Amino acid sequence: MKNITKVYPNGVVANRDVTFEVNTGEIHALSGENGAGKTTLMKILFGEEKPTSGSILIGGKEVDIRNPQDALGLGIGMVHQHFMLVPSLTVTENVILGIEKRKGLGIDYRSAEKLVGDMGRKYNMYLDPKTKVRDLSVGQKQKLEILKILIRGARILILDEPTAVLTPQETGELFAELKNLRDQGFTIIFISHKLDEIRELCDRITIIRHGETKGVFGLEGITDEELSQRMIGRDVQLTVEKPECRRGGAVLSAKEVVVSGDGDKPLLDRISFTLHSGEILGIAGVEGNGQSQLVDAITGIGPYDGGEILFSDSTIRQGDIRRIRKSGMGYIPEDRMTLGISPSLSVTENMIADKIDDPRFFSKGGFIDNGGIDAFSRQMIDDYAILCQNGDVSISSLSGGNIQKVVLAREMSSNPKLIIANQPTRGVDVGATEFIRRKLVAMRDSGCAVLLVSSDLNELLGLSDRLLVMYGGRFAACFSSLAGVDGQTLGRYMLGLDKQDEDEISRSAM
Amino acid sequence: MNTKSINRLIDSMKLLIVVVIACLLVSVIILCVSNEPGNAISSFFLGPFTSLRRIGNILEGAVPLIFTALAVTLIFRAGQFSMISEGSFFIGITGAMMVGIALPLPSVVHPIVALLTAGIFGAIAAAIPAFLKLKWQASEVVTSIMLNYIIQFFALYLVNYHFREPEASSLASLKIAESAELPVIVSGTKVHLGLLIALLCCVLLWFYIFKTRQGFRIRLVGDNPNFSSYVGIKSALVMVGAQILAGFVAGLGGGVEFLGMYTRFKWTSSPGYGWTGIAVALLARRNPILVPFAAIFIAYLEVGSGIMARSSDVSAEVVDIIQGVIMLMIAADALLQGWKQRLIVKNATEGGRA
Numbered sequence: 060m061k062n063i064t065k066v067y068p069n070g071v072v073a074n075r076d077v078t079f080e081v082n083t084g085e086i087h088a089l090s091g092e093n094g095a096g097k098t099t100l101m102k103i104l105f106g107e108e109k110p111t112s113g114s115i116l117i118g119g120k121e122v123d124i125r126n127p128q129d130a131l132g133l134g135i136g137m138v139h140q141h142f143m144l145v146p147s148l149t150v151t152e153n154v155i156l157g158i159e160k161r162k163g164l165g166i167d168y169r170s171a172e173k174l175v176g177d178m179g180r181k182y183n184m185y186l187d188p189k190t191k192v193r194d195l196s197v198g199q200k201q202k203l204e205i206l207k208i209l210i211r212g213a214r215i216l217i218l219d220e221p222t223a224v225l226t227p228q229e230t231g232e233l234f235a236e237l238k239n240l241r242d243q244g245f246t247i248i249f250i251s252h253k254l255d256e257i258r259e260l261c262d263r264i265t266i267i268r269h270g271e272t273k274g275v276f277g278l279e280g281i282t283d284e285e286l287s288q289r290m291i292g293r294d295v296q297l298t299v300e301k302p303e304c305r306r307g308g309a310v311l312s313a314k315e316v317v318v319s320g321d322g323d324k325p326l327l328d329r330i331s332f333t334l335h336s337g338e339i340l341g342i343a344g345v346e347g348n349g350q351s352q353l354v355d356a357i358t359g360i361g362p363y364d365g366g367e368i369l370f371s372d373s374t375i376r377q378g379d380i381r382r383i384r385k386s387g388m389g390y391i392p393e394d395r396m397t398l399g400i401s402p403s404l405s406v407t408e409n410m411i412a413d414k415i416d417d418p419r420f421f422s423k424g425g426f427i428d429n430g431g432i433d434a435f436s437r438q439m440i441d442d443y444a445i446l447c448q449n450g451d452v453s454i455s456s457l458s459g460g461n462i463q464k465v466v467l468a469r470e471m472s473s474n475p476k477l478i479i480a481n482q483p484t485r486g487v488d489v490g491a492t493e494f495i496r497r498k499l500v501a502m503r504d505s506g507c508a509v510l511l512v513s514s515d516l517n518e519l520l521g522l523s524d525r526l527l528v529m530y531g532g533r534f535a536a537c538f539s540s541l542a543g544v545d546g547q548t549l550g551r552y553m554l555g556l557d558k559q560d561e562d563e564i565s566r567s568a569m
Numbered sequence: 570m571n572t573k574s575i576n577r578l579i580d581s582m583k584l585l586i587v588v589v590i591a592c593l594l595v596s597v598i599i600l601c602v603s604n605e606p607g608n609a610i611s612s613f614f615l616g617p618f619t620s621l622r623r624i625g626n627i628l629e630g631a632v633p634l635i636f637t638a639l640a641v642t643l644i645f646r647a648g649q650f651s652m653i654s655e656g657s658f659f660i661g662i663t664g665a666m667m668v669g670i671a672l673p674l675p676s677v678v679h680p681i682v683a684l685l686t687a688g689i690f691g692a693i694a695a696a697i698p699a700f701l702k703l704k705w706q707a708s709e710v711v712t713s714i715m716l717n718y719i720i721q722f723f724a725l726y727l728v729n730y731h732f733r734e735p736e737a738s739s740l741a742s743l744k745i746a747e748s749a750e751l752p753v754i755v756s757g758t759k760v761h762l763g764l765l766i767a768l769l770c771c772v773l774l775w776f777y778i779f780k781t782r783q784g785f786r787i788r789l790v791g792d793n794p795n796f797s798s799y800v801g802i803k804s805a806l807v808m809v810g811a812q813i814l815a816g817f818v819a820g821l822g823g824g825v826e827f828l829g830m831y832t833r834f835k836w837t838s839s840p841g842y843g844w845t846g847i848a849v850a851l852l853a854r855r856n857p858i859l860v861p862f863a864a865i866f867i868a869y870l871e872v873g874s875g876i877m878a879r880s881s882d883v884s885a886e887v888v889d890i891i892q893g894v895i896m897l898m899i900a901a902d903a904l905l906q907g908w909k910q911r912l913i914v915k916n917a918t919e920g921g922r923a
Binding site for chain 1: 779780781782783785786788789792793795796797798799800801802803
């Protein structure tokens with residue numbers, strides 16, 4: 060890819076004169092902070108975005124890629140960060156969707172199933188062709204995505220942060236499969252910003268920063284410090300300094316909470332724990348083990364069918380969000396684009412959205428007080444180092460990290476007693492990640508209780524004072540102290556391979 | 570130039586282009602169908618300005634459109650797509666007629682009571698699809714359109730069986746009391762007090778949407794109802810509230826139109842201002858302050874078409890076609906997208922990083 064420039068309709072320059080080169084049969088890392096333009100560059104290669112200028116050459120020949128069909132025709136396939144599968148269909152049906160072979164009036168399922176099985180065995184990624192996709196684990200879904208593009212004839216595979224949703228064990232498996240593919244002559248582009256993974260897997264690395272290439276390196280001759288310096292332009296302290304935990308009284312307590320869901324098995328099965336002021340309680344777990352239901356129930360967004368959740372001495376009920384917020388709960392949601400912001404309103408309006416009863420912003424008669432709002436907005440933009448021209452710009456024009464800072468500013472400026480942080484640093488660049496983690500620790504030091512749900516084990520291990528592990532709607536483990544706990548240990552609990560004694564869990568969860 | 574001013578530039582250019590294309594289209598169609606195109610075109614474009622009375626016609630024509638467009642604006646701002654402004658407008662007419670005929674009141678009080686009744690009737694009509702959605706998730710698009718028919722025939726029933734002028738051969742109501750009529754404010758035309766009420770409503774609604782707490786709630790709910798619920802707003806209630814207020818505005822418009830322009834109820838079907846109001850609201854980019862301009866433009870086209878139909882061989886239906894095309898163009902957001910992109914690219918690559 061030569062001299063690629065991409066400017067989005069909202070004025071964001073995602074790529075500026077980027078040149079990117081991959082050799083056949085290598086695993087090439089594409090790395091950089093979030094919002095650096097990695098995904099955009101790959102979407103251009105896969106035909107999902109049109110470059111504003113620049114050209115793409117494959118095997119020395121200039122090609123014109125207008126859509127994913129063109130890309131697949133040229134042997135380029137992409138696995139997105141978020142899977143693109145139909146949960147109610149089987150493995151085979153997902154694979155052949157759009158390329159079905161006909162047999163008479165119907166679809167030739169038998170040969171398709173055979174093909175899926177054979178391809179799976181050939182590349183060491185076997186999946187039962189008849190399983191429904193909704194019954195697959197995250198790791199298996201990823202295999203399916205890869206299989207899907209292999210069967211469509213891809214020789215160049217683009218993987219966009221494939222390990223973000225995987226446990227350490229699954230990651231190991233994925234890496235073995237990828238190395239196997241490389242040895243069979245496939246070319247793999249691996250988008251990631253996890254240096255240890257890149258080292259383990261890749262041969263060379265291209266670094267992008269602020270939409271520009273910062274160089275191509277062989278991974279042998281370069282140290283981690285040099286790499287991270289190139290990625291973010293300065294040294295980032297990835298562990299946050301944390302003073303001793305000063306635990307206070309109970310702020311939030313859950314007693315035997317049950318969420319039934321639609322299936323036979325409850326999504327949350329008699330969960331009990333207590334969260335105290337001045338502590339960070341981490342919740343680990345592979346996604347889909349009840350964390351979202353728990354967070355929804357606590358924040359009043361979702362239902363719970365049994366047990367009780369007490370916050371500041373009153374019971375939490377679904378839909379009672381206004382009262383819950385009033386009594387001091389802040390919530391940083393997992394999916395900030397659909398829950399955390401109002402996309403076409405301004406940065407300022409997003410920051411005051413939860414404070415419409417605040418007399419600083421709305422006078423007694425219900426009229427907007429622009430002076431108060433502007434002062435507050437400027438203060439927040441300063442305090443949270445939000446990168447924007449001013450508070451009046453549309454929030455959608457900000458990068459992911461800055462949008463998250465706006466969410467953080469809003470939630471933390473309402474004097475919360477409790478903050479629910481669900482994946483607070485997912486998809487956020489390293490600089491903002493560090494900032495957000497520091498803020499969470501600062502809130503805890505000032506006596507706020509923090510419930511941290513995260514899939515980033517380093518984040519959980521670095522920030523939590525206590526740590527719960529969820530598996531299958533229950534707690535599989537609870538660590539009152541994190542000394543000696545590492546990612547591998549957590550991984551075993553997260554996958555249900557190990558389980559602590561029930562009594563021990565309930566004692567330390569209180 | 571920042572992104573915001575680029576957006577504003579593109580928006581105003583878009584508007585201008587829509588207007589210019591509309592006018593060109595009128596001319597082309599006239600050239601195709603007319604034997605005396607010169608006369609037709611000039612009576613279409615210049616006709617409306619040839620006398621004070623005709624200029625007055627434009628303003629009178631704009632008044633009902635302003636009200637229905639404001640109602641549509643409010644509903645759209647709350648993220649809803651209720652088409653009830655048509656029905657609310659018509660039931661508003663009916664309400665004003667009932668008070669105008671049946672309640673003997675002194676002159677200043679009479680129109681006020683009649684207009685309030687019109688507004689309340691409109692609000693009640695608009696509340697029905699809103700509550701159906703709140704309670705049973707019935708699509709407000711469908712229920713409001715169907716309700717429009719119910720309202721139309723209900724109103725005709727009332728006129729036919731309870732307020733009908735027995736002497737008249739065609740359907741017409743009794744004459745309303747003179748004390749209920751809205752006074753003419755420009756002599757030599759029929760421009761009535763309703764124009765000022767309409768303009769006042771524009772200012773009030775602009776203020777309401779952009780400067781008050783409830784307006785802020787409506788904008789939050791309309792933009793992302795998940796988010797507004799998450800910050801503790803009862804999104805469903807805000808949606809209902811916005812629709813009821815919109816119904817009040819549309820109903821008020823019906824009352825104003827009736828008391829300002831008519832002495833008897835003579836409609837045999839719903840007049841369609843609610844539908845045209847959608848085009849006006851979109852043309853005004855859902856901004857109440859721009860609504861009068863959009864309404865006057867549409868009214869100008871209508872007056873022009875009427876004059877052309879009378880003084881040349883082109884029929885007025887042609888203009889309905891043109892209005893349809895204008896609506897399509899307003900809805901076509903991609904217009905000028907290429908130019909906008911180039912400006913933004915230029916702006917961004919010249920180092921204006923946000």
